[in-house]
Amino acid sequence: MSNMLTRVAEIVSRMTIRDVAREAGVSVGSVSRALNGGKNVSARVARDVAAAAEKLGYQPDLQARSLRTRTTGMVGCLVSDVANPLYASIVQAAEARLRDAGLLMVVANTANDPARERAVVAAFRSRRLDGMLVAPGSDENDRAWRELAAGGAPVVILDRDVPHEEDTPWPAVLVDHREGARTATRYLIGLGHRRIALLTPGARMRPGRERIAGFKAAFAEADVDPAGALVCLQESSMDFAQGDALELLRRDQRPTAIIALGTRILAGALRAARDLGLSIPADLSVIAVGDTDLAAVHSPAITALRWSLEDVGRAAAELLLQRLRGTGEGPSRALLPVDLVLRESCAPPTAK
Amino acid sequence: MSNMLTRVAEIVSRMTIRDVAREAGVSVGSVSRALNGGKNVSARVARDVAAAAEKLGYQPDLQARSLRTRTTGMVGCLVSDVANPLYASIVQAAEARLRDAGLLMVVANTANDPARERAVVAAFRSRRLDGMLVAPGSDENDRAWRELAAGGAPVVILDRDVPHEEDTPWPAVLVDHREGARTATRYLIGLGHRRIALLTPGARMRPGRERIAGFKAAFAEADVDPAGALVCLQESSMDFAQGDALELLRRDQRPTAIIALGTRILAGALRAARDLGLSIPADLSVIAVGDTDLAAVHSPAITALRWSLEDVGRAAAELLLQRLRGTGEGPSRALLPVDLVLRESCAPPTAK
DNA sequence: GGTTAAATTGGAAACGTTTCCACTTTTGCG
DNA sequence: CGCAAAAGTGGAAACGTTTCCAATTTAACC
Missing domain, CATH: 3.40.50.2300 (Response regulator)
Structure with a gap:
């Protein structure tokens, strides 16, 4: 039993950037540069580092990285009920787009409970998520979002009119x-x-x-x-x-x-x-x-x-990514159309 | 404009444990102890630290903490299609249970693509998630889970029979x-x-x-x-x-x-x-x-x-929590019953 | 009151990265 | 070939915690 535990412990001990540095015979800094930017790195070092990393099966600890870079690569998605098909499709589409951009999505549902919403926001803040997609259970609980935005992370609202100060409406994806x-x-x-x-x-x-x-x-x-x-x-x-x-x-x-x-x-x-x-x-x-x-x-x-739930999710992800990149403003809201699909359930009323 | 940016920057600069220590007039270590265990901490320090933390609006950086504690407080949930109601309810129930336990849930859907599954597993590993709930798109892609488990994080399988070595089946929640x-x-x-x-x-x-x-x-x-x-x-x-x-x-x-x-x-x-x-x-x-x-x-x-999707999600979360706590083994599999709900759509076949 | 044990405390060392800085080495060019 | 600029490199300082360790204070006991 303890035998097994130690075995697990051995497996768990991961390769660090220091191991790679030693293996490649260069400094830690060089490994980092080689693995990331690739800028200011000689061909020889790049090759050796890549080889060493490959050999050791090195995978950087994104948790540690984010401590230094002050960015977590994760965004939160707060929704009242993931099991609601209307939300589920949105979440799915957003997640797909965000993951393509290398971001992980943390999901939390709040069952329309304002207290839970606040708790989730606090958790998201404490975990330093980079941004957030929210579909609040009511439009009034804006204290929570204000607080979140105060943390500096961009927030995109899903089909809600959250009260805003002055003339800076929240970035939002709205359905018409x-x-x-x-x-x-x-x-x-x-x-x-x-x-x-x-x-x-x-x-x-x-x-x-x-x-x-x-x-x-x-x-x-x-x-x-x-x-x-x-x-x-x-x-x-x-x-x-x-x-x-x-x-x-x-x-x-x-x-x-x-x-x-x-x-x-x-x-x-x-x-x-x-x-x-x-x-x-x-x-x-x-x-x-x-x-x-x-x-x-x-x-x-x-x-x-x-209306297209996929479009809602995608647009929301896009809006958030744009904010995260911080590149030129671009539009901060999207209004998606609603179509009437004619089927068989409508007819003139029977005279009576 | 730059005015605004600096304003944001000010807001963003968060209180650290060092600020609290200074405010309370104690050392960082004492703050940590006071705020966490509360063990080996005098009443005076506890009071002063609590006051200082409150006054400064201090919230610990869970990201930094996890670097030290080697635990992230996050679990992953890998599923082929969150928009599928069958999965959505499971995810929801599991999330609720896990959040009650203070864990955040990261969700990723894979559209049944083995390559994506592997990518997600890699991402989860790199981010050092504490555990994982998986419903693979097929039972055969077990290399990925094996690899994940090698990282030391417990994995609970959702309604799948993933091949396992020897006599140690994967912890799983199964439906009958x-x-x-x-x-x-x-x-x-x-x-x-x-x-x-x-x-x-x-x-x-x-x-x-x-x-x-x-x-x-x-x-x-x-x-x-x-x-x-x-x-x-x-x-x-x-x-x-x-x-x-x-x-x-x-x-x-x-x-x-x-x-x-x-x-x-x-x-x-x-x-x-x-x-x-x-x-x-x-x-x-x-x-x-x-x-x-x-x-x-x-x-x-x-x-x-x-069958109860909520039960599946809850049971999976429970199984995972039990593994995470590492307290005595307990059962590693759950088999949930299926009921036949009689309605109006069945009758004897018409003779012909 | 003296001695030992227990409780509390501060300081510093991790955790695994990135990035800054100073220092070499290479490159470019006349 | 000489010299300035550019490119590459190693070492160390962060990032914000927790936890170890040694040192101090307090409590306990005879």
């Missing part, structure tokens, strides 16, 4: 939910719908706010009685039970069309419709916000608002 | 796919089905292999003609187009029941069935492998094999 919602609503109004329900998480965050704005704008510009614009706020998609949708669809003046967010809310709405015997699209038109597997495969297939 | 598939198949056979198709990613990985084994075992133990057991391998769930399912269901001896993995394959199968006018469950029984939103919300609701 307003225009998306407007398009969807206009489409339904055009089909003849007059009572439309918008089911989305509340106004605590930008996406909800923007959708509501676009939703109402469509009613206003079509000169339709705005009383038909039913905004149903959910605190979060988790809380949205089927029951809420049932209640909505049982009203005597029930909506003839529904615009429902994501997977869970949409699922609740669909199930409620099924339970009430409402057929889609004959009795109820449905538009999904966010193009998930569920929307695409459901029968009938659900018309959906789609 | 074999028993799950057997249960599902037995259920279908019990309903009267004799031609059943199993749609799952290929045998390159444990889950597929185990499912196939369970599937065949059910046929064997029921003494049913094994020719009815149609195993349809997909290289990966991504490649599974609707077309493959169409082809399968158009055969003259088409299966009367399907067991389909996950979201994408299941979606393809469902869409194919719809396009062919096959109604579920009258013409075709369907069982989903993995209980996704799609299965739960589809109409009819799809009977599904379910």
Whole structure:
């Protein structure tokens, strides 16, 4: 047993730059230069060092390096729920781009808990991460981000409107939910719908706010009685039970069309419709916000608002990289478009 | 402009342990002891140091600390596709548990590319991560894990059978796919089905292999003609187009029941069935492998094999933590059960 | 009160890099 | 060939911690 432990210990003892220096018969400084810049290094030294490093299987300790260089090569990603497909794809795309740039991504989810958010920010700061991608659980917890930015690390916000001082908005990647919602609503109004329900998480965050704005704008510009614009706020998609949708669809003046967010809310709405015997699209038109597997495969297939999650992640990574490099400013915000994917779930309302 | 830069620089210059020492009027060593162990520290020093640290807003540089302590407080998580809901939930649960233990999680996805896997392992090693959770894209790329383990960091495998030397299997969290598939198949056979198709990613990985084994075992133990057991391998769930399912269901001896993995394959199968006018469950029984939103919300609701992704993540984190603490061995493997959730998508085959 | 043991403390040596500085060596050029 | 500039090199000082060690103070005991 202790035998095994010592064996492990032996294996663990890694080669250091000093070992390489000794092996190559040069100084530590030269090894460092040879391995990194390659600048001001003679061919002979470069060759010998490379050979020695290869022979010894030397791999630099990036942890130690970062102590000296004051840069860790890691960026944080703070998100409320990685398991949410909407976030997962963003995280994945961002990670891919960042890793191509040689950066590691640290991920932390906060379950929308402000205290956790602050704890994560503290952890990120203490670990001296180079930068950070954040999608806060609400727009108001800006103290945490301010604090983080005070540490000097660039922060890129994902689809949120975090309050900022003066005229220096946070770098951010935004999705044009307003225009998306407007398009969807206009489409339904055009089909003849007059009572439309918008089911989305509340106004605590930008996406909800923007959708509501676009939703109402469509009613206003079509000169339709705005009383038909039913905004149903959910605190979060988790809380949205089927029951809420049932209640909505049982009203005597029930909506003839529904615009429902994501997977869970949409699922609740669909199930409620099924339970009430409402057929889609004959009795109820449905538009999904966010193009998930569920929307695409459901029968009938659900018309959906789609935006590219990959683009969001990629753009965020790009923005962050640009800040990290510190090269000329460039744009600090990106606004990504939302498309309406027409499928089979919308039809004119049945006269009654 | 340069004004602003200097301002930022000022903010960035962090308090070090030396500043605290000066402020408290004690030595650096005492500060360290006071802030960490608290052992062998007088009440006066403890008080003064705490006050000084508080006043200066001191936060230790974990990066520097880890150079000395040879432990980084970070663990890696290597997975082929974080955007896959099956992985996302696991990652989330593991992250939650690890963060509770004060560890940060670095995530990397490899898109099933062995070269990327090796690159990630190299990066993890160079950054001296304390441990690692891996779900390789195939069971064969074990060179990489072996190399990683040689670095001394514990590795926990997620639902894979990675070849191991001698009698020391890798610590792993496994899901009992074999028993799950057997249960599902037995259920279908019990309903009267004799031609059943199993749609799952290929045998390159444990889950597929185990499912196939369970599937065949059910046929064997029921003494049913094994020719009815149609195993349809997909290289990966991504490649599974609707077309493959169409082809399968158009055969003259088409299966009367399907067991389909996950979201994408299941979606393809469902869409194919719809396009062919096959109604579920009258013409075709369907069982989903993995209980996704799609299965739960589809109409009819799809009977599904379910296992707890959260449990997988949690168990993996627990296993890893136990290794990290190095306290008594404990079990090195966990096998998690799979349940069959009965819904509406299965019925006896129509006589014909 | 004296002696020994225990507790506390300061100073310095790590940890593995990069980078600065002074010093050689090479190169370029008239 | 001589001389200045450029290029290459070794040694040592950081980076911010923890931890070892020796020295001091305090506590404990007879």
